[in-house]
Amino acid sequence: MSTISIAQFHKVFFEESLEGLDAMEAALLALDEGGDAELVHSIFRAAHSIKGGAATFGFPDMASFTHEAESLLDQVRDGRRAIDKPIVELMLRTVDCLRGMFDRAQAGQPLADAGSESLKQQLAAAVGREIPAAVTKAAAKPAASSGWIIQFRPHAGMLAGGNDPLRLLRELAALGQLVVEAQLDRVPALDALDPSECHLGWRLELTGAVSRDAIAAVFEWVEDECDLSIEPLVAVAPPPAPAVEAIAAPAGAGAAAGTARSAASSNDAGSVRVGIDKIDSLIDLVGELVITQAMLDQFREEFDLSRLSMLQDGLAQLARHTRTLQESVMGIRMLPIGSVFNRFPRLVRDLSQKLGKQVKLEMIGEHTELDKTVLEKIGDPLVHLVRNAIDHGLEMPDKRRAAGKSEVGTLRLEAFHRGGSIVVEIVDDGAGLNRDAIIAKALQKGLITSGEGISDEDVGDLIFQPGFSTAAVTTDLSGRGVGMDVVRRNVVDLGGNVAIKSRAGAGTTFTITLPLTLAIIDGLSAAVGDECYIVPLVSIVESIQLPADAVRSVTGGGELFRFRGEYLPIVRLHQQFGCATARQNIQDGLVIVVEADGNQVGLFVDELIGQQQAVVKSLEANYRRVDGISGATILADGSVALIVDIAGLIRLQGRRKAA
Amino acid sequence: MSDHARSDALQSQYLTVNLAHEEYGIDILAVREIRGWTPVTRIPQSPHYVLGVLNLRGAIVPVIDLRLRFGLSREEYNATTVTVIITVAGRQFGVVVDAVSDVIDLASDALRPVPDMGTTVDTEYLKGLTSIGDRMVLLLDADKLLQPQDAQMLEAALNAADDVKAVA
Numbered sequence: 001m002s003t004i005s006i007a008q009f010h011k012v013f014f015e016e017s018l019e020g021l022d023a024m025e026a027a028l029l030a031l032d033e034g035g036d037a038e039l040v041h042s043i044f045r046a047a048h049s050i051k052g053g054a055a056t057f058g059f060p061d062m063a064s065f066t067h068e069a070e071s072l073l074d075q076v077r078d079g080r081r082a083i084d085k086p087i088v089e090l091m092l093r094t095v096d097c098l099r100g101m102f103d104r105a106q107a108g109q110p111l112a113d114a115g116s117e118s119l120k121q122q123l124a125a126a127v128g129r130e131i132p133a134a135v136t137k138a139a140a141k142p143a144a145s146s147g148w149i150i151q152f153r154p155h156a157g158m159l160a161g162g163n164d165p166l167r168l169l170r171e172l173a174a175l176g177q178l179v180v181e182a183q184l185d186r187v188p189a190l191d192a193l194d195p196s197e198c199h200l201g202w203r204l205e206l207t208g209a210v211s212r213d214a215i216a217a218v219f220e221w222v223e224d225e226c227d228l229s230i231e232p233l234v235a236v237a238p239p240p241a242p243a244v245e246a247i248a249a250p251a252g253a254g255a256a257a258g259t260a261r262s263a264a265s266s267n268d269a270g271s272v273r274v275g276i277d278k279i280d281s282l283i284d285l286v287g288e289l290v291i292t293q294a295m296l297d298q299f300r301e302e303f304d305l306s307r308l309s310m311l312q313d314g315l316a317q318l319a320r321h322t323r324t325l326q327e328s329v330m331g332i333r334m335l336p337i338g339s340v341f342n343r344f345p346r347l348v349r350d351l352s353q354k355l356g357k358q359v360k361l362e363m364i365g366e367h368t369e370l371d372k373t374v375l376e377k378i379g380d381p382l383v384h385l386v387r388n389a390i391d392h393g394l395e396m397p398d399k400r401r402a403a404g405k406s407e408v409g410t411l412r413l414e415a416f417h418r419g420g421s422i423v424v425e426i427v428d429d430g431a432g433l434n435r436d437a438i439i440a441k442a443l444q445k446g447l448i449t450s451g452e453g454i455s456d457e458d459v460g461d462l463i464f465q466p467g468f469s470t471a472a473v474t475t476d477l478s479g480r481g482v483g484m485d486v487v488r489r490n491v492v493d494l495g496g497n498v499a500i501k502s503r504a505g506a507g508t509t510f511t512i513t514l515p516l517t518l519a520i521i522d523g524l525s526a527a528v529g530d531e532c533y534i535v536p537l538v539s540i541v542e543s544i545q546l547p548a549d550a551v552r553s554v555t556g557g558g559e560l561f562r563f564r565g566e567y568l569p570i571v572r573l574h575q576q577f578g579c580a581t582a583r584q585n586i587q588d589g590l591v592i593v594v595e596a597d598g599n600q601v602g603l604f605v606d607e608l609i610g611q612q613q614a615v616v617k618s619l620e621a622n623y624r625r626v627d628g629i630s631g632a633t634i635l636a637d638g639s640v641a642l643i644v645d646i647a648g649l650i651r652l653q654g655r656r657k658a659a
Numbered sequence: 660m661s662d663h664a665r666s667d668a669l670q671s672q673y674l675t676v677n678l679a680h681e682e683y684g685i686d687i688l689a690v691r692e693i694r695g696w697t698p699v700t701r702i703p704q705s706p707h708y709v710l711g712v713l714n715l716r717g718a719i720v721p722v723i724d725l726r727l728r729f730g731l732s733r734e735e736y737n738a739t740t741v742t743v744i745i746t747v748a749g750r751q752f753g754v755v756v757d758a759v760s761d762v763i764d765l766a767s768d769a770l771r772p773v774p775d776m777g778t779t780v781d782t783e784y785l786k787g788l789t790s791i792g793d794r795m796v797l798l799l800d801a802d803k804l805l806q807p808q809d810a811q812m813l814e815a816a817l818n819a820a821d822d823v824k825a826v827a
Contacts, residue, residue: 531700531701576703577703577704578703578704579701579703617717617718617719618719619702619712619719621718621719621750622718622719622720622721622750622751622752623702623709623712623719623721623752626702626703626704626705627704628703628704629702629703632700632712632719634714634717638714639698639700639714640699640700640711640712640713640714640719641700642700642702642703
């Protein structure tokens with residue numbers, strides 16, 4: 001390609017900028033709780049690089065918008081403006097608005113909309129000046145002052161960087177009338193003086209119609225290597241307070257941007273950033289693999305039995321390297337759950353303010369790594385649970401005080417490993433599940449017939465039923481009909497499950513258990529006729545051989561058998577999947593008791609072949625979804641085996657019976 | 660492939676395959692590879708002409724029998740039976756035919772519309788016909804071969820919707 005299209009860099013720019021926005025948001029939230037100047041700097045840097053990128057890559061609307069935000073941040077950075085709640089609020093909305101702009105940029109839509117224009121006006125007003133609508137070019141020129149006092153004190157090492165203070169002074173002199181006053185207080189005694197270091201400082205008075213940016217531009221290259229302050233000669237009047245106050249009111253723009261974002265991100269092909277250490281270890285492993293292969297290659301030329309042990313060693317090595325390689329490659333897909341947790345400080349802050357509750361958010365185990373696919377899909381269920389916990393779980397401050405608890409409710413998000421799974425817990429110290437309300441609601445919905453003798457566990461289970469919501473008032477936070485059933489279904493689709501534990505008055509704990517990865521599962525291969533199916537190990541309870549008389553037929557063609565005091569239906573896999581030449585008599589085959597969604601069934605197969613790890617391949621990529629099948633895998637001989645979707649199979653069985 | 664044909668800008672190449680004594684052409688740009696018949700893994704709840712899936716270097720690829728697809732009787736698979744792997748719209752699928760025979764060059768004006776009669780194949784899967792010497796070649800529309808699957812996908816989606824209703 002002889003021409004380089006700038007569009008090819010857009011994706012990288014978007015990704016980096018969205019990361020920058022995340023960083024801005026996190027820093028703003030930290031500032032809200034009282035942070036230091038470094039946070040302001042990091043916010044400023046993020047805004048600055050977005051502005052620069054937007055201008056470079058042809059998004060002038062975004063650049064001019066960000067410029068306003070940057071100007072405001074600049075004032076804060078220079079200490080000309082104290083950081084306060086309205087400013088943080090305004091900047092947070094700026095972040096939301098920018099996210100909206102990025103979504104529109106990715107969708108190829110115009111960037112500016114009414115929301116962004118009005119926010120831009122507000123930012124400009126906060127900076128202390130009005131800009132005429134639509135004339136952004138003129139506005140981009142900052143206000144000038146009649147003169148400036150510049151404190152310029154280079155760090156000792158500045159000269160080593162090739163920067164000459166004299167040149168800077170000359171440049172300043174070219175801007176206007178310059179009065180220079182050297183500060184000699186740091187010059188050491190002659191015997192201690194290192195001539196390669198800079199010991200001088202200057203106080204400069206520059207008069208003339210010079211903009212602050214013009215002065216800052218002079219110092220652009222030495223910014224990090226000196227202490228610099230630029231103060232106006234005449235004190236600038238503080239910006240009108242009402243302008244900032246007015247900002248807090250309209251919140252609609254942010255919400256609209258949020259919905260646009262979810263729409264745009266759904267068609268994103270996605271990419272992963274991988275640490276260089278992970279890549280290096282992969283390269284090492286591949287090197288090992290090549291060596292092993294060369295070693296094994298020797299046996300092709302000459303082999304006699306005396307070298308059998310060498311061959312065995314080589315094969316063992318090959319197996320070891322392959323396994324490590326597999327783990328490392330999977331590791332590339334693993335990302336810390338912190339990237340999902342990051343959104344919660346903001347969410348909790350906004351929600352608690354809206355509801356007038358006081359919430360302290362604790363996050364533990366942000367570094368726990370999860371498969372990227374799982375990570376992407378776990379976000380929404382977690383948001384839902386966090387919203388629920390704040391909306392329904394935690395009480396208002398006065399209620400908490402009355403109950404003898406601290407006014408500030410605690411919400412804890414914790415992620416950790418347990419066995420081969422990742423566990424995410426959402427713990428609140430609120431009122432706990434309202435048992436009576438749930439039972440009343442379930443009776444009303446006809447989910448249960450009587451409230452007698454229902455265990456706490458069952459009550460917890462009820463809230464996962466479709467269409468269940470006990471919120472007396474439907475707020476826009478929760479209770480929109482999509483409820484806990486969707487949360488459960490999403491988690492189950494990921495191969496995990498949700499459990500709930502609640503104590504009245506002491507709080508509720510949701511425990512989400514997720515598989516480490518979706519790409520590889522442990523399975524048992526089962527023969528049905530001359531076909532082979534993989535049954536995921538996690539859903540297997542037990543496999544048993546049944547005598548013929550253990551099976552009861554019921555009207556309608558169903559079959560039941562007794563297992564640990566309960567009657568379970570039998571699903572004959574060969575009937576369900578239409579396999580010919582399978583064994584028909586129950587006593588000739590095996591029944592695998594499997595469980596999904598809390599339902600147990602007995603899966604009738606011919607025999608078990610063995611346990612194996614299965615790399616899950618999609619059927620949908622080239623074909624379509626098949627009921628009762630969750631995917632396919634490739635066996636050792638290169639042929640394809642299908643993986644049974646237990647939950648789907650149970651649903652299928654239910655439907656067939658109903659039909 | 661003669662040089663004179665190659666100089667023709669508006670020409671395209673077709674792989675011709677045999678099916679029940681007729682010759683069909685598949686756009687060679689859609690053909691990924693040709694491989695001998697190997698047994699496939701059957702997929703439950705699939706139309707009868709979908710034989711199953713095979714492992715194509717790690718990708719799971721469905722295979723359809725073109726004879727069954729066109730409502731012809733199924734032949735015993737033998738040494739000349741081949742699977743032609745076709746890519747359409749990013750999706751791969753295999754087509755089992757009796758044999759492959761030739762690669763032909765076609766100028767676009769040599770393509771004639773299919774008369775709406777006479778062939779054993781539903782004309783909806785054909786985009787035209789042409790003659791090479793005294794042989795007639797029917798040109799398959801690879802896109803359309805996949806299309807009925809979309810109808811099935813819709814059906815599957817409806818089933819899934821029923822499913823949700825049943826749960827609710």
